[in-house]
Amino acid sequence: GFGDAFNDIFEDFFGGQRGGTRAERGNDLQYNLDLTFEEAVYGKEAKLKIPRWEVCGDCKGTGAKSAASVKTCPSCKGAGQMRFQQGFFSITRPCGQCEGTGRIVTEPCPACQGRQRTYRERTIAVHIPAGIESGMRLRLSNEGEHGLNGGPPGDLYVAITVKPHAIFQRQGHDILCDVPIQFVTAVLGGKIEVPTLKGNTVIKIPAGTQQDKILRIKGLGIPSLKNNGTGDQLFVIKIQIPTKLTARQKELLQEFAKESGMSMEEDSDGFFDKMKTFFE
Ligand SMILES: [Zn+2]
Numbered sequence: 717g718f719g720d721a722f723n724d725i726f727e728d729f730f731g732g733q734r735g736g737t738r739a740e741r742g743n744d745l746q747y748n749l750d751l752t753f754e755e756a757v758y759g760k761e762a763k764l765k766i767p768r769w770e771v772c773g774d775c776k777g778t779g780a781k782s783a784a785s786v787k788t789c790p791s792c793k794g795a796g797q798m799r800f801q802q803g804f805f806s807i808t809r810p811c812g813q814c815e816g817t818g819r820i821v822t823e824p825c826p827a828c829q830g831r832q833r834t835y836r837e838r839t840i841a842v843h844i845p846a847g848i849e850s851g852m853r854l855r856l857s858n859e860g861e862h863g864l865n866g867g868p869p870g871d872l873y874v875a876i877t878v879k880p881h882a883i884f885q886r887q888g889h890d891i892l893c894d895v896p897i898q899f900v901t902a903v904l905g906g907k908i909e910v911p912t913l914k915g916n917t918v919i920k921i922p923a924g925t926q927q928d929k930i931l932r933i934k935g936l937g938i939p940s941l942k943n944n945g946t947g948d949q950l951f952v953i954k955i956q957i958p959t960k961l962t963a964r965q966k967e968l969l970q971e972f973a974k975e976s977g978m979s980m981e982e983d984s985d986g987f988f989d990k991m992k993t994f995f996e
């Protein structure tokens with residue numbers, strides 16, 4: 717009703733809080749989990765050590781040694797708040813003697829020193845789904861810290877960082893890998909051994925393969941978190957140009973050039989001649 721709203725305004729204004737025992741939700745926790753590239757692709761059952769505040773098992777969260785050591789606060793008679801008359805207004809403030817709880821603990825629980833909770837580390841099993849990516853957070857409801865005065869627990873967030881792989885890179889659900897091949901293989905075609913997450917395999921290089929051509933093995937990529945789909949393993953062809961030639965190799969290539977109708981002057985300016993013609 718109107719009266720309650722009116723009280724709320726004044727409680728806010730004077731920085732007061734509601735009397736009685738206030739249930740407080742436990743804090744959320746975040747755990748930063750590093751995964752290898754393989755773990756992110758295939759998922760894993762992780763065992764995480766999580767320290768957190770938990771409801772004290774000895775006093776069940778009352779903070780008192782026994783039921784007999786909890787007394788109703790004599791100042792506020794258990795209401796947790798005091799009412800004052802100030803001018804025209806009636807103002808409520810939390811009771812100072814019991815700090816708004818309405819009760820006095822005469823003998824605190826020895827296990828938690830009356831704090832209601834104890835700090836404990838426990839190990840929990842967390843299922844990391846296959847296909848998870850860096851920057852994603854898993855939320856585990858109610859696995860955060862326990863609340864106070866019967867308040868609900870917080871949540872546990874597991875923040876994922878995937879460590880970079882030496883040769884593989886993620887691109888959506890595909891796995892990219894650069895594959896160097898000899899220029900002769902690119903021209904004539906051939907077979908080469910390539911790595912995949914499931915071990916080495918052999919792929920065919922078609923004759924006339926160009927730089928940065930992508931060769932694909934279907935289904936050897938990363939599983940989707942949303943459906944049953946799986947990406948592909950992609951190989952990006954990087955053609956290696958030899959930097960040292962024997963006299964014989966040079967001779968053979970020059971012969972190849974002659975056969976192709978190329979002029980082999982050392983400082984060929986054929987390209988610039990063509991450009992000149994283009995702009996004239
Ligand atoms: Zn206790």
Ligand SMILES: [Zn+2]
Pocket residue numbers: 789790791792793794795796797811812813814815816817818819
């Ligand atoms: Zn009191």
